[in-house]
Amino acid sequence: MKECNNACDLNRCYLCSRIIADWLPAVAQQKKNFQIKKGEQLFSEGDVVNGIFFVYSGTIKVHKKWDNEKELIIRFARSGDVIGHLGLGKNPVYPVSATALEEATVCFIDLQFFRSSLRVNPDFTYELMHFFAAELQESHKRMRNLAHMSVKGRIANAILSLQTQFGTDTSGAIDIDISRQDVASYSGTTYETLFKIFTEFTKGGKILAQGKRITILDTPFLQQTVAADNQKN
Numbered sequence: 001m002k003e004c005n006n007a008c009d010l011n012r013c014y015l016c017s018r019i020i021a022d023w024l025p026a027v028a029q030q031k032k033n034f035q036i037k038k039g040e041q042l043f044s045e046g047d048v049v050n051g052i053f054f055v056y057s058g059t060i061k062v063h064k065k066w067d068n069e070k071e072l073i074i075r076f077a078r079s080g081d082v083i084g085h086l087g088l089g090k091n092p093v094y095p096v097s098a099t100a101l102e103e104a105t106v107c108f109i110d111l112q113f114f115r116s117s118l119r120v121n122p123d124f125t126y127e128l129m130h131f132f133a134a135e136l137q138e139s140h141k142r143m144r145n146l147a148h149m150s151v152k153g154r155i156a157n158a159i160l161s162l163q164t165q166f167g168t169d170t171s172g173a174i175d176i177d178i179s180r181q182d183v184a185s186y187s188g189t190t191y192e193t194l195f196k197i198f199t200e201f202t203k204g205g206k207i208l209a210q211g212k213r214i215t216i217l218d219t220p221f222l223q224q225t226v227a228a229d230n231q232k233n
Contacts, residue, residue, distance in 0.1 A: 001034045001035070001036050001040060001042065002034065002035045003032060003033065003034055003035075004033050004034065004035045004105065005033065012056070012079050012080045013054055013056065013080065013107060014054050014080055014081065014082050015027065015054050015107070015109065015117065015124070017080075018121070018123060018124040018127050018128075019117060019120075019121040019123075019124050020120070020121055020123075023117065023120055023121060026113075027109070027117070030109060030110070030113045031107050031108065031109055032107070032108045033056065033105060033106070033107055033108070034105070034106050034108060035103065035104070035105050036058070036060075036100040036103065036104045036105070036106065037100065037103060038100055038101065038102050038103055039099065039100065040099070040100050041097060041098065041099045041100075042060060042083065042084075042098040042099070042100065042106065043084065043094050043097065043098055044094070044097045045064055045065060045094055045095060045096055045097045046093055046094065047093060047094050048092060048093055049084065049087035049088065049092040049093060049094060049111060050110060050111060051084065051108055051109050051110040051111045051113075051114060052082065052083075052084045052085055052088075052108075052109050052111070052114045053082070053083040053084045053098070053106045053107065053108055053109075054080075054081070054082055054083075054106065054107040054108075054109070055077050055078060055079055055080065055081045055082075055083060055104065055105075055106055056079060056104075056105040056106055056107055057079055057104060057105045058078075058079075058100060058101075058102050058103055058104025058105060059076055059077070059078050059100070059101045059102055059104065059176060060076070060077045060078075060083060060098050060099065060100050060101065060104055060106075061073050061075075061076055061077075061098070061099050061101055061182065062074045062075050062076070062077060062083065062096050062097070062098050063096060063097055063098075063099065063185060064095065064096045064097065066188075070185070070190070071185045072185055072188055073182060073185040073186040074096055074139070074142075075135075075138075076101070076162075076165060076166075076176075077098070078165075078166075082128075082131065083098050083106070084098070085128075085132070092111075101176070101177070101178065101182070102177070145157060145188075146188045148229070149226075149229040149230075150229055151187070151189050151193055151197065152197055152225060153225055153226050153228070153229035154187045154188055154189065155183070155187045155189065155194060155197050155198075155201075156221075156222040156223075156225040156226050157187075157222075157226045158183060158186045158187040159174075159183075159207065159214060159216060159222060160216070160219075160222050160223065160226065161186075162174050162176060162178070162183075162186075162214070163216055168215075169213075171213075171215070172215050173208075173210075173213040173214060173215040174213065174214050174215070174216070177211075177212040177213065178212055178214070179212060180194055180195065180198070180209075183214075204218075204221075205217055205218065206218040206221050206222065207222075
C-alpha cells in the first residue's frame with residue numbers, strides 16, 4: 001500500500017459529501033490517501049483497527065475466513081463506499097479482510113479524528129446510522145440465503161446481484177472482472193460446485209462466461225430460480 005496525493009472528490013466521498021463545509025479543512029489536514037495494487041490487502045481479519053477507509057476509486061472485496069480456511073465474500077466496495085467500520089466497537093479489531101480486485105485508491109481517517117467527525121457532524125452521524133442499518137439488514141439476508149437457499153439459487157442470486165451493483169459494459173457483460181473463485185466465495189460455495197453449475201447455465205443458454213466476464217442471457221430464469229428457493233422457505 002503506497003501513500004499518494006490524490007485529492008478526494010467532494011461529491012463522491014462518503015465522508016466529505018456529508019459533513020459541514022467548515023469541517024472540510026480539518027479533513028484535508030487529517031486524511032491520507034493510499035493506492036492499492038490489484039490483489040493487495042488493505043487490512044486483514046484480526047488486525048487492530050487504526051481508522052476508517054473511504055473508497056475513492058477501484059473495487060475492493062470485503063471477505064472473511066469460512067469453513068476450513070475457505071473464503072466468504074461479504075460485499076464489494078466501490079467509489080463512495082465505507083470500509084473498516086465493522087471494526088468499531090468494544091473489540092477494536094477487524095472481523096473481516098479487504099482486498100483490491102483492481103488498482104484502487106482509498107482515503108484513510110484515523111479513529112480519533114473519525115470519532116471527532118461524528119460529534120461535530122450530526123447529519124453525517126445520522127447518515128452513517130442508516131448505512132449501518134442497511135448493511136445489517138443485507139447481512140441478515142445473506143446469512144438466511146446461505147442457510148436456506150440451494151447452491152443453484154445462491155449462484156443465480158449472486159450473478160443477479162453483481163449485475164445490479166456493477167451494471168453492464170457495451171457488450172452486455174457484467175461490468176467487473178471477477179474470477180470464478182470469487183464468484184464461488186460470493187455465493188458461499190466451492191469452486192468445483194460453481195464450475196458445475198456454470199457449465200449447466202452456459203449449456204442451457206442462461207449465461208455466457210468468458211474469461212472474467214459474465215453475461216446474463218436469461219434474466220427471468222435466474223430470477224425464477226431465486227424466487228423458487230424463497231417460496232420454499
